[in-house]
Amino acid sequence: MNGEHAGDGTGGEEGRRWVERTRRDLEDGADATIVCFGDSITAGYAVRRGFPSFWQELLRQRFPDSKIEMINSGLSGDTSLDGLARLDWVVLSYEPDLVTINFGINDCVLGLGLEDFEINLVEMVRRIRAGPNSEILLLSSQPLETPPYDRMVLDYYQAVERVAEEVDAGFVDVYAAWMRRVQAGASLSSFILPGLDHPNEAGYRIIAEELMRLF
Structure with missing residues (x-):
């Protein structure tokens, strides 16, 4: 997970091109x-x-003349297969300018194979582009505190990056963004809800800040 697909981490000119249309609209006050x-x-x-709440707040600060509607279509327990089943009404029906796609941990834990996982992500992108043709960012997720699970899920995060390369979509390396904080001296546990292996609000803020590097 090196984030090279989106330039320097997530930011840089290479990364920003994935959201060029949306960013231009926001800069114009649309x-x-x-x-x-x-x-x-x-x-x-x-x-x-x-992270959608923090991200919307940061976008509104950056683009105060624009009305930014942020729709959270995340559902706990979903695999990529579950996501495909509800894509039409929780994503396509809104005709969004930009979609973030973030699956992987449940696919790993529930044993959905990497090949099927990648096929599902590719199909999501295909259907979004065939419908509203939104700009698309594929996201990895955070490190896990239990080393064996962290190693397992990393395979799925790397699959997300491969799919982004394959379909020519943006890749936001959430895992790398967190690890930069850890390598700078923060403890991983300071970003995670105790015993849950889910981000706390400090962890979510990292994701929102990483997304803002594209804007």
Whole structure:
């Protein structure tokens, strides 16, 4: 997980091109609709505010003349297969300007194979482009505190990056963003809800800040 697909980490000119249309609209003061699609990491399990809430706040500060509608279509427990089943009404029906896609941990834990996982992600992208043709960002998720599970889920995060390369979509390396904080001296546990292996609000803020590097 090196984030090279999106330039320097997530930011840089290479990364910014994935959201060029949406960013230009916001700079012009136009309205924008963003759908955050995924599992409990997107939904914001057991916290008051997840990354979509922090991200919307940061976008509104950056683009005060635009009305930014942020729709959280995360659902706890979802695999990529579950996501495909509800894609039409929780993503396509909003005709969004931008979609973030964030699956992987449940696919790993429930034993959905990597090949099937990648096929499902590719199909999501295909259907979004065939419908509203939204700009698309594929997201990895955070490190896990239990080393064996962390190693297992990393295979799925790397699969997300491969799919982004294959379909020519943006890749936001959430795992790398967290690890930069850890390598700088923060403890991983300071970003995770105790015993749950889900982000706390400090962890979610990292994701929102990483997304803002594209804007």
